[in-house]
Amino acid sequence: MAAEVSEPTYYSQLVRSRVLYRRKRLYSIVVLLLLLAIVIGIASSLGTANVPLSTVWRLLLSWLPGVHTDHGISDTLSTIVLDIRLPRILLAGLVGAALASAGATYQGLFRNPLADPYVIGVAQGAGLGAVIAFLLPFSVHAAGLSLVPLLAFGFGLVSAGIVYGLARVGKTLPRTAVILAGVAMGQLLAAITSFLLVNSDNLHGILIWLLGSFSTSNWDEVHVLFPYLCAGLVVIYLYSRPLNLMQLDEEQSQQLGVNVERVKLILLLTATLITAAAVSFAGSIGFVGLIIPHAVRLVWGGDHRFLLPLSTLAGAIFLILADTLARTIISPAELPVGVVTALCGAPFFLYLLWQKKREVF
Amino acid sequence: MTSDYLQMKGVDLRYGARTIVSDINLKIDTGQVIGIIGPNGSGKSTILKALCGLLVPSAGQINLDGVELGRLSREAIARQIGVVPQAPLLPDGFTVLETVLMGRYPHLGLLRSESKKDLDIACRAMERANVQSLAYRHVGQISGGEKQRVLIARVLAQEPRFLLLDEPTTHLDIQHQLEVMELIRSLADSGLGVIEAVHDVSLAGRFCDRLILLKDGHIFKEGTPQVVVTPDNIEQVFGVMAMVYGDLGSGLLVVNTSLARPQSSDGQKHIHVIGGGGSAVEIMQRLYIEGYRLTIGVLNQGDTDLSTALALGAEAVVVLPFAKIDDASHQRNMELAAQADCCLVADVPFGQGNLLNLRAAAVARRLLLIDDRPIEQRDYTGGAATALYSHLKARAFCTNTANLKESLKDILLPQQVTNAK
Numbered sequence: 152m153a154a155e156v157s158e159p160t161y162y163s164q165l166v167r168s169r170v171l172y173r174r175k176r177l178y179s180i181v182v183l184l185l186l187l188a189i190v191i192g193i194a195s196s197l198g199t200a201n202v203p204l205s206t207v208w209r210l211l212l213s214w215l216p217g218v219h220t221d222h223g224i225s226d227t228l229s230t231i232v233l234d235i236r237l238p239r240i241l242l243a244g245l246v247g248a249a250l251a252s253a254g255a256t257y258q259g260l261f262r263n264p265l266a267d268p269y270v271i272g273v274a275q276g277a278g279l280g281a282v283i284a285f286l287l288p289f290s291v292h293a294a295g296l297s298l299v300p301l302l303a304f305g306f307g308l309v310s311a312g313i314v315y316g317l318a319r320v321g322k323t324l325p326r327t328a329v330i331l332a333g334v335a336m337g338q339l340l341a342a343i344t345s346f347l348l349v350n351s352d353n354l355h356g357i358l359i360w361l362l363g364s365f366s367t368s369n370w371d372e373v374h375v376l377f378p379y380l381c382a383g384l385v386v387i388y389l390y391s392r393p394l395n396l397m398q399l400d401e402e403q404s405q406q407l408g409v410n411v412e413r414v415k416l417i418l419l420l421t422a423t424l425i426t427a428a429a430v431s432f433a434g435s436i437g438f439v440g441l442i443i444p445h446a447v448r449l450v451w452g453g454d455h456r457f458l459l460p461l462s463t464l465a466g467a468i469f470l471i472l473a474d475t476l477a478r479t480i481i482s483p484a485e486l487p488v489g490v491v492t493a494l495c496g497a498p499f500f501l502y503l504l505w506q507k508k509r510e511v512f
Numbered sequence: 513m514t515s516d517y518l519q520m521k522g523v524d525l526r527y528g529a530r531t532i533v534s535d536i537n538l539k540i541d542t543g544q545v546i547g548i549i550g551p552n553g554s555g556k557s558t559i560l561k562a563l564c565g566l567l568v569p570s571a572g573q574i575n576l577d578g579v580e581l582g583r584l585s586r587e588a589i590a591r592q593i594g595v596v597p598q599a600p601l602l603p604d605g606f607t608v609l610e611t612v613l614m615g616r617y618p619h620l621g622l623l624r625s626e627s628k629k630d631l632d633i634a635c636r637a638m639e640r641a642n643v644q645s646l647a648y649r650h651v652g653q654i655s656g657g658e659k660q661r662v663l664i665a666r667v668l669a670q671e672p673r674f675l676l677l678d679e680p681t682t683h684l685d686i687q688h689q690l691e692v693m694e695l696i697r698s699l700a701d702s703g704l705g706v707i708e709a710v711h712d713v714s715l716a717g718r719f720c721d722r723l724i725l726l727k728d729g730h731i732f733k734e735g736t737p738q739v740v741v742t743p744d745n746i747e748q749v750f751g752v753m754a755m756v757y758g759d760l761g762s763g764l765l766v767v768n769t770s771l772a773r774p775q776s777s778d779g780q781k782h783i784h785v786i787g788g789g790g791s792a793v794e795i796m797q798r799l800y801i802e803g804y805r806l807t808i809g810v811l812n813q814g815d816t817d818l819s820t821a822l823a824l825g826a827e828a829v830v831v832l833p834f835a836k837i838d839d840a841s842h843q844r845n846m847e848l849a850a851q852a853d854c855c856l857v858a859d860v861p862f863g864q865g866n867l868l869n870l871r872a873a874a875v876a877r878r879l880l881l882i883d884d885r886p887i888e889q890r891d892y893t894g895g896a897a898t899a900l901y902s903h904l905k906a907r908a909f910c911t912n913t914a915n916l917k918e919s920l921k922d923i924l925l926p927q928q929v930t931n932a933k
Binding site for chain 2: 161162165166168169262389390392393395396398399400402403405406407408409410452453454456
């Protein structure tokens, strides 16, 4: 029969297309990893003091055990690259990765393309915490961190907690309720922050923080954020397939075996913890969490198993580039990185949208 | 212990404080198709929702192979019970293949990714639902009927033992309705237990082994289609007039429905029809839609008029094929004619076999004769029928089929009784 003859070819075609689909995306991940390394290198060489790219590579390579390529490089250059630029670049990468991953997670969870990491009021809470820390007459340090990130982190989590509490209906967490409660909570916190700001002397410092900046980054922050972020990302990647199924309506995903409420809770919690940490160190940098997942989706499609890691890498690359621009473009002065992300991000996003529109229609 | 069943025992279901269904008992065995029929809002979808564990009963129990459903995890339920929802959201971005592969989720969990085996299962599911040619299409770009079949493919990839379908044929054209229903039937024949909410009573009666007829959140009637789909049940539950043409052997049921309601304020009027040879088919249908209660007098088995009478749920006095009217039948015929508000004599040809029908008509309180053709042309008794007929005509109203409705209204006006006598 014809059907029996055509069946194997049909089936092998299907298998082949699946293999190609995965391979293409795995290659993309590898390419982005390489790109990240290159971007880190280039960003380390750029700045007020020009450091040749070859010097940067020698400095970076000498980190590898048993490799000594750093002889003959002056201590000043070494300090500039390894102690001033590199922690800042790495932190920008970590924060970009965190925001983009959290943004992709929120967009998937809420099935809402406008969701971003700040949708549940974390940024506004963190902002309030940071402002309070600025206004306090004393300063405390713990684990190498100053009071600003600590209070920002605490307030960010508390405000997200209140939002969850408000949105909760019995044992379920309706998505619309979360978004509404988040927006309302965010507005309230922003109002309080503005009130405090008007009465403050350190307006410039606070404003820079609120717009987002890496000017105070140090290795301690990198050491804290890196393992923390890795743990969060593992959890998010683990739940990428249920997240795919949750693009269906809730009844369907449950009928297909997804424990929707549990996945929602775990992913919201993880994404919130990641966001809170990122915001605490760098202020509320806008646009990364919104546009990076969208850009990735437009290029590689909406499969969360690839969307999430690709967003992580793209977010890191993007924020490193943005921060490099922010600190070099009007050197020796600096722009807040949030201004750069918005200035570059928005047109790029519009371009992608326009491209895609031409393809579809 | 062989325990292959999904069962509801005394189940009450509510949304908040509003009780949707109460005291539902039902059992789905593997290899069987159960249809739930009933008006909108009678609780069909709610029952299905509870059967897959999405709604916890406020009273009673739902058991899967003897284990209470609430004690199983979502994944465990999804491995056993597959659902085809009524109006599901399918995001445009997914291809048909990806959508079907979602059915494999409960078998994979968080850590494993789809193997060749899963792909193989998805492939066979797509073939069975006849959507393999759509594998790479995006679900946003396929038709409603194709979507429905993709959903069926997905549920097949899930490899459940029980299948719940919520109105699987809505939005489908006639051909696809039949294809989907036959596919579901064949799934049951290959060992699945199926329960489906069905809108179309005819389709339900034709493809289901058993039917559950719901009314206002209760089981109104349960049993084989022949028992459940009767004009009387349908009228009581749906409030419409139904003509059920059923072939008891094949289980093929055809249900025609009509909205017309009984209009007489003083209860349902009873019309006794003297018919035969198909002469009363149109008359009975018209009268039925007008809301009269019908009986029909002596017919031979196999008569077209008889199948119509049965379809309408009308009592018929019946004798064997080609037999003369026997005494008992004649007596019953006369009783009915005498009881009726009006006895109607259809445009029947008369021979020796059914001549007694004319005598029976004589006992009626009011008489209406339909003579589209003159009696002389349909008298095969050599004048006996004509004589009897003229006798009747002296005290009867005469009309034709076209004017039946108006004539009956006239004749049934209260003062006409005295006039006729």
